[in-house]
Amino acid sequence: MFIQIEPQSDVPIYEQVTRQIIEGIARGDMKQGDTLPSVRSLAADLGVNMHTVNKSYHELEAKGIIAIRAKSGAIIRSTEERALTHAQLQQIEKNLKPVVAEGMVLGATVEQIEHMMKKVFADLQIPAEGV
Amino acid sequence: MFIQIEPQSDVPIYEQVTRQIIEGIARGDMKQGDTLPSVRSLAADLGVNMHTVNKSYHELEAKGIIAIRAKSGAIIRSTEERALTHAQLQQIEKNLKPVVAEGMVLGATVEQIEHMMKKVFADLQIPAEGV
DNA sequence: AATTTGTTATACTAGTTATATAACAAATAT
């Protein structure tokens, strides 16, 4: 699989797994309906404990990104299934705020930050503003 | 002071303090050269322990945003002093990435995310793209 | 029938978060 763990990172392992699966879906590496590897196999793959991966999967389920079917497996939900609520939009804005504020205080310009946003979109293989 | 703590939040108190000070500086509530309140007074103000605020101040110092002078106080450094390094720009991009990716996977459009960015800039009273 | 699956439970270590108190020595205020 495409997940790469940084053991030294201040980001918890289960959070790294969650993020990289989300980025994998955003990038198109995995599509809706695809099944995630079992918690045991992914854990063995990454060299981490089963419960660490399990925690990540349940975080993805709480975010509405996957559906876990007990004793069967985890499936990536479709974009239609996961309705984007106003609360989720607000949460994203709430997450963006401190990152942008820190950038500005450190001396970044609006242009620099917007340029970084385009790099992120490009990284996720999403067509940027000028389609 | 302008800081408002949410005790129930999953964001640690010291992190909430750090973020809100950064946002306060970005917003212009505090300028370079201004002195932050003493750790004891701010702690009393917020109803939290001295060490919690102290941790926040040292986080701000590590980010290069303030300068702590032992037995005197903490001063907000100027934008010239805090040089924006390439590593810092990369860090900001690294922070933006998971937020954007999650938004996309949840079904947000590029336009929606860029609109939220404008809202964040507006919230920080920074003139947006169309100056 | 055997294997794989997510679930649940228990136990443990290490680290983080937050509080509480106290003392120190330098800086500041009176």
Place this chain on the structure above:
DNA sequence: ATATTTGTTATATAACTAGTATAACAAATT
């Protein structure tokens, strides 16, 4: 000069989180 305020350092404690380790269960799959 004296008193107060300052960040610093130290110790202790409680609650929680992160991660690992094992084990057993029952349903799903092979």
